[in-house]
Amino acid sequence: MTYDCLIIDDEKLLADSTAEYFNLFGVKTDVVYSALECRNFFRENAAELLLLDINLGDGSGFALCKELRESTEIPILFISARTSDDDKIIALNIGGDDYIQKPYSLSVLLAKVKVVLKRYGKKENAKTKYGDGRLEVDFDARQVWVDKTPVKLTSLEFKLLAYLMQNAGKMISKKELFEKVWEDKYTSDGTLNVHIRKIREAIERTPGSPEYIITVWGDGYLFRGAGQ
Numbered sequence: 001m002t003y004d005c006l007i008i009d010d011e012k013l014l015a016d017s018t019a020e021y022f023n024l025f026g027v028k029t030d031v032v033y034s035a036l037e038c039r040n041f042f043r044e045n046a047a048e049l050l051l052l053d054i055n056l057g058d059g060s061g062f063a064l065c066k067e068l069r070e071s072t073e074i075p076i077l078f079i080s081a082r083t084s085d086d087d088k089i090i091a092l093n094i095g096g097d098d099y100i101q102k103p104y105s106l107s108v109l110l111a112k113v114k115v116v117l118k119r120y121g122k123k124e125n126a127k128t129k130y131g132d133g134r135l136e137v138d139f140d141a142r143q144v145w146v147d148k149t150p151v152k153l154t155s156l157e158f159k160l161l162a163y164l165m166q167n168a169g170k171m172i173s174k175k176e177l178f179e180k181v182w183e184d185k186y187t188s189d190g191t192l193n194v195h196i197r198k199i200r201e202a203i204e205r206t207p208g209s210p211e212y213i214i215t216v217w218g219d220g221y222l223f224r225g226a227g228q
Contacts, residue, residue, distance in 0.1 A: 004117055005029040006047035008038045008064070009079065010057040014102075018051070021106045027113060035059045038068075047074065049116055051109075052096075054080040054087065062094055069095040073142065075116050075155045079104065092194045097156035098182075115183045119159060130165055132225060135203055135212065137165060144203065151202045156181070161199050164213060164223035173220040196221065 004027045009015040015031045022029040030045070032038050035058050041047075050068070054061040065076055078091040081102040088099045097116070100109065130137040136145040142158050144151040153161065160181050164172060178187040196215075200207040214222050 001044075002046040003028050003030045003048070005049045005051060005113055006038070006041060006045075007031040007051045008033075008035075008056070008061070009051070009053040010034060010055070011053070018106060018109070022110060022113065025110055027110065027117070033057070035064045035067075038064060049074060049113060050076045051079050051100075051113070052076055054078060054082055054091070062090060065091075065094050065096055069152070069154070073153065073155050073158070075119075077113070077116065089190075089194065092191065093198070095154045097154055098191075119155075119181075119183060130225065137162070139166075146203055153199065153202060157195055157199050157202075160195055161203075161213075161223075164221060165225070168223045168225045171216045171220055171222045175220075177220065 005019075005022060007015045007019055007029060009018075009031070010033050012033055015033065019029040019031040030041070030047070032041050033056075035056050052061045052065060056064065061078065061080075065078075068076065075097045076095060077098045077100055078096045079100045079102060080087065083101065091099045098112075100112070128138070128140050130139075134147055136148075137143070139162055142155075142162075144153055144158070144161070160177065163177065163181050174189060174192060177192060196213060197207070200210050200213055203212060204210045212223055212225070214224050216222060
């Protein structure tokens with residue numbers, strides 16, 4: 001069975017009430033309470049998005065995220081009562097797409113989840129592929145290759161790269177990236193910078209001297225493709 005959302009949280013009361021609320025408003029949601037239950041879930045089911053707590057009774061949400069990223073690129077949103085900036089940075093670095101602070105408003109969280117579920121739809125008149133002999137991207141299949149070797153990006157990293165590539169040669173402001181990629185104008189510069197760095201590490205020959213994703217200081221970024 002395929003669900004819109006899977007919640008992985010050992011706070012059973014909160015997880016159950018969140019799932020019940022999501023289901024009430026048309027987001028098909030299931031819940032598990034441990035890393036083991038999550039693994040068992042994916043043996044017979046699928047989900048379009050994960051809400052993953054950092055602290056699980058049988059392990060770390062960070063470790064589970066790393067494990068899941070070996071086989072899936074679906075969006076992973078961390079939910080946690082921990083407030084350390086280090087935790088937020090780790091969450092993004094290991095493949096998380098966002099970090100949501102507990103306690104959260106159910107209505108606000110539902111709205112964010114709906115935005116993420118809609119985020120990856122195919123756009124009309126969009127390019128379907130890019131290739132320059134070194135970097136190749138299939139936008140429909142959401143796959144990236146560098147020198148014929150597959151590159152793993154998170155769903156949000158791919159969406160960010162694709163948006164820049166679809167607007168190649170044009171400077172895209174941070175504000176536009178927040179609104180069009182995150183669909184959230186309150187996303188922080190720090191969050192954007194982490195994702196840009198991860199993409200550069202994946203596709204650039206020298207991430208510190210990028211050829212593809214160019215910083216326009218104080219304004220935003222642009223993708224410079226072959227011949228540009």
